[in-house]
Amino acid sequence: MKKLALILCLFAGGLLLMNAHYLPMWGDPASPASTHVSPYFIENAYEHTKTPNMVAVVLADYRSYDTMFEAAVVLAAGFACFFLLRSRARGKKGGHHYYRHIPTGVTIKIEEGGKLPAENSKVFRSIDALWTPYDPIIQTTCRCLIPFLQIYSLYVLAHGHYSPGGGFQAGVVLGATIILLAISHNLKTSLKRMSERTAALWSIIGVFIFAGTGLLCLLLGMDYLNYEVLAPLLLSDEAMARSHSILIVEVGVTMAVMAVMVWIYYNLSSAGQQDEGL
Amino acid sequence: MDAIPYFIGKYNYWGCIFLFFLGMYAMISKTNLIKKIIGLNIFQTSIILFFISASFKHDATLPILMEEHKGAIDPVMYLNPLPHVLMLTAIVVAVATLGVALTLALKVYRIYGTLEEDEINHAIQSH
Amino acid sequence: MDPIMMEFSQHSPVLIVMAPFLLGMAAAAAGWANRKWAFPMAFLGLLSGLIAAIHMLIKTAKGEILVYHMAGWLPPFGIAYRIDTFSALILTAIMAVALINLVASRASAEKDFTEKAPAWYALYVFFVSGLAGMVATEDIFNLYVLLEIASLSAYALIGMGHNRAPFAALNYLLMGTIGASFYLMGVAYIYIATGSLNMTDIAVILQEMGPNPTITMAFALCMTGLLAKMAAFPVHGWLPNAYTFAPDATTNVMAALTTKVSIYIMIRLVLSLFPLSLAFDTGIIADAMVWLATIGIFAGAFMALAQKSFKRMLTYIVVVEVAYMVGGFWLGNRAGMTGAMLHILNDAAMTLCVFMAVANIRARRGADAFSDLKGLFQTMPFSMGALVISGLAIIGIPPTCGFFSKWYLISGGIEAGHWGFVIALLSASIINAILFFKVFEIAFFEVPAETFGQNSREHESDHHTHHGLPSLAMAEARISMLIPLIIMALTLLALGFMTGGIVNLFIDPAIPGQVL
Numbered sequence: 001m002k003k004l005a006l007i008l009c010l011f012a013g014g015l016l017l018m019n020a021h022y023l024p025m026w027g028d029p030a031s032p033a034s035t036h037v038s039p040y041f042i043e044n045a046y047e048h049t050k051t052p053n054m055v056a057v058v059l060a061d062y063r064s065y066d067t068m069f070e071a072a073v074v075l076a077a078g079f080a081c082f083f084l085l086r087s088r089a090r091g092k093k094g095g096h097h098y099y100r101h102i103p104t105g106v107t108i109k110i111e112e113g114g115k116l117p118a119e120n121s122k123v124f125r126s127i128d129a130l131w132t133p134y135d136p137i138i139q140t141t142c143r144c145l146i147p148f149l150q151i152y153s154l155y156v157l158a159h160g161h162y163s164p165g166g167g168f169q170a171g172v173v174l175g176a177t178i179i180l181l182a183i184s185h186n187l188k189t190s191l192k193r194m195s196e197r198t199a200a201l202w203s204i205i206g207v208f209i210f211a212g213t214g215l216l217c218l219l220l221g222m223d224y225l226n227y228e229v230l231a232p233l234l235l236s237d238e239a240m241a242r243s244h245s246i247l248i249v250e251v252g253v254t255m256a257v258m259a260v261m262v263w264i265y266y267n268l269s270s271a272g273q274q275d276e277g278l
Numbered sequence: 279m280d281a282i283p284y285f286i287g288k289y290n291y292w293g294c295i296f297l298f299f300l301g302m303y304a305m306i307s308k309t310n311l312i313k314k315i316i317g318l319n320i321f322q323t324s325i326i327l328f329f330i331s332a333s334f335k336h337d338a339t340l341p342i343l344m345e346e347h348k349g350a351i352d353p354v355m356y357l358n359p360l361p362h363v364l365m366l367t368a369i370v371v372a373v374a375t376l377g378v379a380l381t382l383a384l385k386v387y388r389i390y391g392t393l394e395e396d397e398i399n400h401a402i403q404s405h
Numbered sequence: 406m407d408p409i410m411m412e413f414s415q416h417s418p419v420l421i422v423m424a425p426f427l428l429g430m431a432a433a434a435a436g437w438a439n440r441k442w443a444f445p446m447a448f449l450g451l452l453s454g455l456i457a458a459i460h461m462l463i464k465t466a467k468g469e470i471l472v473y474h475m476a477g478w479l480p481p482f483g484i485a486y487r488i489d490t491f492s493a494l495i496l497t498a499i500m501a502v503a504l505i506n507l508v509a510s511r512a513s514a515e516k517d518f519t520e521k522a523p524a525w526y527a528l529y530v531f532f533v534s535g536l537a538g539m540v541a542t543e544d545i546f547n548l549y550v551l552l553e554i555a556s557l558s559a560y561a562l563i564g565m566g567h568n569r570a571p572f573a574a575l576n577y578l579l580m581g582t583i584g585a586s587f588y589l590m591g592v593a594y595i596y597i598a599t600g601s602l603n604m605t606d607i608a609v610i611l612q613e614m615g616p617n618p619t620i621t622m623a624f625a626l627c628m629t630g631l632l633a634k635m636a637a638f639p640v641h642g643w644l645p646n647a648y649t650f651a652p653d654a655t656t657n658v659m660a661a662l663t664t665k666v667s668i669y670i671m672i673r674l675v676l677s678l679f680p681l682s683l684a685f686d687t688g689i690i691a692d693a694m695v696w697l698a699t700i701g702i703f704a705g706a707f708m709a710l711a712q713k714s715f716k717r718m719l720t721y722i723v724v725v726e727v728a729y730m731v732g733g734f735w736l737g738n739r740a741g742m743t744g745a746m747l748h749i750l751n752d753a754a755m756t757l758c759v760f761m762a763v764a765n766i767r768a769r770r771g772a773d774a775f776s777d778l779k780g781l782f783q784t785m786p787f788s789m790g791a792l793v794i795s796g797l798a799i800i801g802i803p804p805t806c807g808f809f810s811k812w813y814l815i816s817g818g819i820e821a822g823h824w825g826f827v828i829a830l831l832s833a834s835i836i837n838a839i840l841f842f843k844v845f846e847i848a849f850f851e852v853p854a855e856t857f858g859q860n861s862r863e864h865e866s867d868h869h870t871h872h873g874l875p876s877l878a879m880a881e882a883r884i885s886m887l888i889p890l891i892i893m894a895l896t897l898l899a900l901g902f903m904t905g906g907i908v909n910l911f912i913d914p915a916i917p918g919q920v921l
Contacts, residue, residue, distance in 0.1 A: 005307040009303040010299075023288065026331060034335055034358050043353060045343070054342065055363055058363045080377075084382065274394070
């Protein structure tokens with residue numbers, strides 16, 4: 001099998017390498033890719049949408065339909081992970097349980113048959129069997145970092161019209177903060193801030209904001225996702241309506257990406273049990 | 279033909295094609311499922327690089343309009359924005375695929391207790 | 406039509422994708438609140454998709470080609486949908502198949518997935534809307550995105566089966582991603598050579614450009630990718646396991662649609678993107694594909710003979726059917742192409758029908774090894790009746806639809822002088838006949854041992870005993886599974902009678918005039 005794979009890859013790779021001879025030179029401004037469609041975007045993007053970042057314009061306006069399905073692919077992946085892994089059945093944990101005494105940070109092991117603290121106790125909190133030691137340095141550092149990261153992600157989202165950035169990047173940074181919380185503390189802490197149901201609903205709402213904007217355009221009598229028609233609603237002229245709509249759909253994308261990243265992490269890290277995090 | 283500019287002028291394609299088949303070889307020949315998934319990622323990344331390298335133009339800058347160019351825009355000044363957009367989509371698709379692949383690998387591991395393909399096949403046959 | 410309907414009806418090309426998609430999301434969201442709401446939402450989504458598809462079918466039949474510009478940007482700058490007669494036909498088939506299977510598999514989905522059933526509905530609807538988008542879109546990159554959304558949902562739907570399913574789904578994922586990535590690499594080559602992503606625009610540019618090695622390479626990459634996606638013979642390895650171990654509700658729709666849509670994409674790319682001369686002029690590519698298909702038919706048919714369970718045998722028949730269509734299309738003449746295109750439709754219908762029948766048997770008997778099929782004609786007469794009709798269609802016996810597409814394929818093969826392909830088609834029919842009559846024989850004449858014992862004890866003086874065949878109590882599948890199955894079986898007959906109309910109205914206009 002290995003030899004066959006090697007021969008196959010070498011043969012096909014050789015064919016492609018020989019063919020690379022016919023491709024245009026690297027960085028050639030006169031290549032077809034740079035002369036057919038793309039000059040139109042570069043020349044007209046600002047005029048059409050009053051947004052200097054051409055990538056954001058092409059992403060959320062000229063090819064917004066692709067981008068909507070990109071968010072949909074993420075949503076589908078979130079559903080796929082949930083569907084495949086999630087189970088409410090508790091895994092085997094052995095006879096004993098671990099609790100943390102919150103005021104002191106002391107970890108307590110309760111042997112099988114021992115008396116367990118109340119389920120909603122404010123003083124004792126059940127922790128993972130594979131618990132990580134309580135580390136104030138890591139936890140404090142992350143607690144300080146997370147707000148700044150979240151504000152930064154909002155900046156990336158809001159400033160996407162003028163600088164590299166936009167919905168996906170912002171969503172990933174925002175999702176990473178919640179995952180960072182789960183890694184530095186534990187899964188339960190994260191789940192308390194953002195439950196699985198919230199993550200799922202946010203991801204659906206995020207995609208729905210994008211698709212719903214398109215549907216609104218359709219209901220107002222224009223093509224799907226043609227933001228021009230939203231101008232009266234957004235109290236602006238057509239170019240600015242496009243600019244604002246780009247922001248609206250980017251907010252939807254941010255929500256969807258962030259929520260799905262968190263959702264996938266919840267399911268993958270705990271193998272669907274959502275009791276034991278990493 | 280002038281050999282040196284030829285090699286320098288096309289090395290982006292060479293690199294991408296090499297990565298493409300490196301990833302594919304890993305996916306076919308490795309028996310560990312996680313290694314296969316890593317191969318899958320190399321494979322997809324090579325295509326992303328391929329597209330991005332096609333968007334490059336010498337002496338051009340990021341496709342973000344500069345204040346002084348707002349009157350008259352010369353397309354030669356800016357990189358081609360379209361491949362960037364396409365690859366943003368492709369990256370997201372790759373991430374989504376990776377998530378589902380890891381999920382399935384986790385499920386396989388829970389059933390067979392191993393991620394080695396030959397051991398799994400053995401377990402299936404002896405069952 | 407009143408003005409509001411007029412207004413809405415222009416949007417049917419986008420609504421066919423978006424209506425199911427949005428309602429699929431709504432199904433998941435509503436299902437989180439109350440599981441009962443998920444099914445009606447999903448049903449409504451697919452129903453609106455079907456209405457949009459039928460609307461387009463009527464419009465295109467009048468000679469209109471529907472073009473829809475997403476976000477109002479004209480191609481090649483924006484993304485466009487373009488629906489001709491043949492795509493409208495395939496869209497209708499996709500939506501109808503998905504809707505019928507949704508109704509039929511509701512019971513088993515709710516039973517198998519319980520609290521995760523809303524997620525199943527959502528993924529199912531995403532899968533279908535992804536396929537519909539692939540058929541409708543005119544943008545080669547948009548096609549990739551939709552392909553991935555359909556595939557990702559498919560991996561999840563398959564991976565939820567019992568024991569061996571996740572491993573099979575992972576293999577499918579690896580193979581499917583190789584296929585999709587090859588296609589994407591082909592898109593990269595096309596983009597580098599032409600600078601465009603719109604099929605019609607690219608076709609015009611390529612016409613002016615003349616022969617170009619980059620485009621030849623793009624063609625090879627796209628075709629390789631699609632062959633892996635459609636499970637054509639040497640790269641079919643993922644299909645039998647994935648479809649055998651998937652839950653029945655999933656297998657039905659997947660076997661009926663996934664491979665067919667990939668074949669549709671192949672046909673569309675060859676006919677309306679790449680220059681026809683590239684595909685057919687040298688004859689080398691076309692000949693190689695037909696021979697590959699010929700070998701694929703024999704290999705698939707013999708592997709089907711070796712199987713011990715009914716569902717697994719049928720998955721190999723799916724591989725054989727794929728080879729029919731690939732071979733028929735690459736014959737390169739009008740009869741062959743007509744046969745391949747007609748067979749996409751017919752095969753979607755008959756695959757769904759036969760898999761639904763097996764799902765009914767599995768729901769009642771709990772297994773589908775050949776030894777478990779004994780006495781089925783008595784216990785499940787309606788399901789077996791539908792199975793007989795779909796079996797006859799797969800073998801290719803008139804008046805079922807399978808006969809007509811096979812007739813076109815064979816006459817195309819004779820016309821092109823590809824005797825190997827003709828012989829393969831005929832022998833595949835014979836092997837299919839052997840396979841199905843083996844099943845019918847077991848189900849008709851043999852009697853399950855334990856039931857036989859029971860019966861003879863209970864009815865010792867019963868007059869039935871001297872017939873040799875004791876009467877078994879009827880134990881049909883539940884009514885919600887039975888009625889869709891019977892509708893499908895009747896559809897197989899109806900499609901057979903409508904063949905002439907379908908070919909004249911929908912398939913002929915879609916084949917370019919140069920093809921004789």
